[in-house]
Amino acid sequence: MRKTLSILLIALIAMTSVFANGSSETSADGTTTLTFAVWDYSQNSYLSAVISAFEAQHPDVKIEVQDSPAADYITKLNTQLNGGDDVDLFLIKEADKSKVFYDRGQLTNLTPYIEADGIDMSTYNGTDANFIFDGNTYAMPVRTDQYVLFYNKDIFDAAGVPYPDNDMTWTEFEELAAQLTSGEGATKKYGAYFHSWNACVQNWGVQDGKHTIMDGEYSFFKPYYEMVLRMQEAGTCMSFAQIQASGLSYTDIFAQGNIAMLPMGSWLIQTMIQRNRSGESSVNWGVAVIPHAEDVPNGYTVGATTPICINNASQNKDLAWEFVKFMTGPEGAQILAENGQVPALSGEGYLETYAATPGMPEDIIEGLYASHISPDRPAMDKVTEIDQMLLAEHQLILLGEQSVNEGIANMNARYAEIMGN
Secondary structure, three states: OHHHHHHHHHHHHHHHHHHHHOOOEEOOOOOEEEEEEEEOHHHOHHHHHHHHHHHHHOOOEEEEEEEEOHHHHHHHHHHHHHOOOOOOEEEOOOHHHHHHHHHOOOEOOOHHHHHHOOOOHHHHOOOOHHHEEOOEEOOEEEEEEEEEEEEEHHHHHHHOOOOOOOOOEHHHHHHHHHHHOEOOHHHOEEOEOOOOOOHHHHHHHHOOOOOOOOOOOOHHHHHHHHHHHHHHHHOOEOOHHHHHHHOOOHHHHHHOOOEOEEEEEOOHHHHHHHHHHHOOOOOOEEEEEOOEOOOOOOOEEEEEEEEEEEEOOOOOHHHHHHHHHHHHOHHHHHHHHHOOOOEOOOOHHHHHHHHOOOOOOOOHHHHOOOOEEEEOOOOOOOHHHHHHHHHHHHHHHHOOOOOHHHHHHHHHHHHHHHHOO
16 A cells, blocks of 8 residues: 555656646657747748757757737637646737736846857847846847838939938938928828827937936937927928828838838838738839938837747757757848848848848848847846836827927826826
8 A cells, every 4th residue: 555655746746847837848859849829820931940940950859839819819818827837939010018028037047048048149239138137138029120211212213312221310200201291181202201109209319329218308309309390380291180190000001102212120121011012002112221310320220029938847958958049040141031020139141041032122221221120129027018108298299289399298197196206
């Protein structure tokens, strides 16, 4: 009887250990399975391509994908991680949410791995900033979207104006928009378009890499609000009220061919290629480096990064790191570029591959130049609440319901209230 109880107790302890640690499994033939949580797997060909290439180099490793629709991904991932489910690796859909996972102790500290393998983090152009907590790195940048300047070549050609310079200041941008504005009513050609998001004004204040939307004192937004208001008054950009009344997306407005210049994220590149390919648009478009302030270096821009993390509960962190290193390193970057994604890892060779995608404008490599990418929303406590507050004040400023100074004063006061200062 005692012997039977002992055997059962040993079995129970073994089973408890397995379920407590949750993660990877090793089959009888020595193959180790790592689980990888992603969203919209079938729509992101770079994921399957990276996995196939990694498995080809590591025949004893199987990457098992746990796929979810984008809308449900964060909810499902939270449930899995909080419940100790068998996830070894996962992507974070919105980089500013990474601190939530860190605070819950669900991210593996990657700094020892980075240092052991001698990885130069400067080659990620600052995109790793959102994943550094208490001096250590807890996620690696996979792919990035940065703000660039889209422009309509036909409007420039009709006006006899040279295409945008890749080292242009915001002052020069405002002057150029005036030169490109023509016509009236429904057929009017606007020199520029700023979408209704607060990011499409406030980003230029955080572009310098010194400020973030979590600063709490927002006077650095002032020059850009003043610029947009001047341009609205001059009629060289579509007004905020017009944008709201139209009900159209920025893609629709640019694709219709009535906007000369559009500061927007690089995610629009693939969309415009698809629009032109399908015949939905005939705009002859190009991409230039986003303008910058006089005291900000050329190539400084703002963006968002998709990171990959290792679950701190994984049983096989070392092997999971090998996949992370592959996906975010040179081989993974090349695969991303071949599949129409801009890798977070910098390198001209990757952009050349990306530029070879059919339908890309000729100037795409020069237009995607970036020497530093600041996060649009830093991974900090209450960043979502602060962003929503800034959007509300942004709308009031651009609708003329409060002055720039009043709006900034309200931003400062409301930040203090939200943060409990």
